[in-house]
Amino acid sequence: MSDDINLLVKKDKNLLKEQSKLKVFRLIAICSLLTILLISLSIFLLNQKLSNSSAEIEKDRESVLVEMKPFSEKEGKIIIVNNRIDNITKVLNKRMDVYKILNTILGKIPDGILIETLEFKEKKISMNITSYSLIPIDVFFNDLIEMAKRKEIVKGLTLESLDASSLTGSYKISIDMNI
Amino acid sequence: MDNLAREHIDINTLRVLYSRYKDFIVPFLVIVVVIGLFVKITIPTIADLLKGYEEQKIAIQTLENLRSKLSFVKTLDASSLTSQFNLVSKALPIVKDFDSILNAISDSSNKSGVAIGGFKFLVGSLSKEEEGNEYPTLNINLSLIGGTQAVDKFIGSLTKALPLSEITKVSAQKDASTVAIDFYYKPIKPSKYDDSLPINQISNDGLKLIDELSTFNIPQSPISDSVSTSDSVSTFSANPFF
Numbered sequence: 001m002s003d004d005i006n007l008l009v010k011k012d013k014n015l016l017k018e019q020s021k022l023k024v025f026r027l028i029a030i031c032s033l034l035t036i037l038l039i040s041l042s043i044f045l046l047n048q049k050l051s052n053s054s055a056e057i058e059k060d061r062e063s064v065l066v067e068m069k070p071f072s073e074k075e076g077k078i079i080i081v082n083n084r085i086d087n088i089t090k091v092l093n094k095r096m097d098v099y100k101i102l103n104t105i106l107g108k109i110p111d112g113i114l115i116e117t118l119e120f121k122e123k124k125i126s127m128n129i130t131s132y133s134l135i136p137i138d139v140f141f142n143d144l145i146e147m148a149k150r151k152e153i154v155k156g157l158t159l160e161s162l163d164a165s166s167l168t169g170s171y172k173i174s175i176d177m178n179i
Numbered sequence: 180m181d182n183l184a185r186e187h188i189d190i191n192t193l194r195v196l197y198s199r200y201k202d203f204i205v206p207f208l209v210i211v212v213v214i215g216l217f218v219k220i221t222i223p224t225i226a227d228l229l230k231g232y233e234e235q236k237i238a239i240q241t242l243e244n245l246r247s248k249l250s251f252v253k254t255l256d257a258s259s260l261t262s263q264f265n266l267v268s269k270a271l272p273i274v275k276d277f278d279s280i281l282n283a284i285s286d287s288s289n290k291s292g293v294a295i296g297g298f299k300f301l302v303g304s305l306s307k308e309e310e311g312n313e314y315p316t317l318n319i320n321l322s323l324i325g326g327t328q329a330v331d332k333f334i335g336s337l338t339k340a341l342p343l344s345e346i347t348k349v350s351a352q353k354d355a356s357t358v359a360i361d362f363y364y365k366p367i368k369p370s371k372y373d374d375s376l377p378i379n380q381i382s383n384d385g386l387k388l389i390d391e392l393s394t395f396n397i398p399q400s401p402i403s404d405s406v407s408t409s410d411s412v413s414t415f416s417a418n419p420f421f
Contacts, residue, residue, distance in 0.1 A: 054231070061242050085385040092388075102349070
């Protein structure tokens, strides 16, 4: 006899299938419920532990802060000293050493040259000099040209004017230097 | 009539379905509720827990920093720190320090032997901090009695005096010269105390700089109290030093 025409057998098989599905479904439901419970419990315990240790850390922090209070002036001073050192270094790197520049240029002026005027402004030096001989002027110029070639202080050199006075026998020279 | 029949059919269908799947309803609801709980409560709680651990990590680091700060501050020599503090504060004051500036000018004048003909302060606002300038300055124009050599001597002396300054303009003639000087200062911006930040000890370069600054002139001579300043420009034609 074929199973296809045996309705009773088919029904039992279907029922068994349904029941096993239900069992699996119930098992999944119970397992998920247990899992969520376990996770919740674990989170609760971990949270408790975390808040306990956080409270302990906060307590330690408070006690260290209390201990630090007498040294707050020292702490402030060392912070300011470090801050000032940083800023002083930046200022020293930024500022132009005008004394060194002027001293070097004035040091190159040989005897026999008189400085009439000297102007320094915005990386530019203008000089008016007088001499009764062209020799010291030549020496001074050569030194300045050498400095400009080596880019030592003087970056550019311009001879603005050279006047010779037959009355006084002197030479008046105007020079511009870019530094 | 048709609608009524369809409704009856639907109700019947539902009844059949209910009777067939009624055992599945409770487990199904449990699974749905569990999924809902997991998404709405468990996941955010886990995220909060992880955030709490991160915060605790930072708190532990802060505590370690505080402890190391405490032990470092305890080892600092108070007198040496105070002298370093005074020196760097003199070199770069936090405010427009007229007293130190006038002392520096007076001292440089004495040391170089160059007499001062007059001076003019370009003060600016006394209350507001200069905006947009990383290193604000207090400008002073000085008239010197003497030519190029006198200017050179004076500048040489002033370069080695505190507070730090920069010569911005020189105009020297035979017997009289003028010099424009910028004296630096740097206000300290107010900041909230952050105990998580460590304190650095003074670097070797910093110590070298302090040694270098200690060779500078730190003028102490008292200046006449008769100096007064206006909000914009103060001019003194009389020589206050000689």
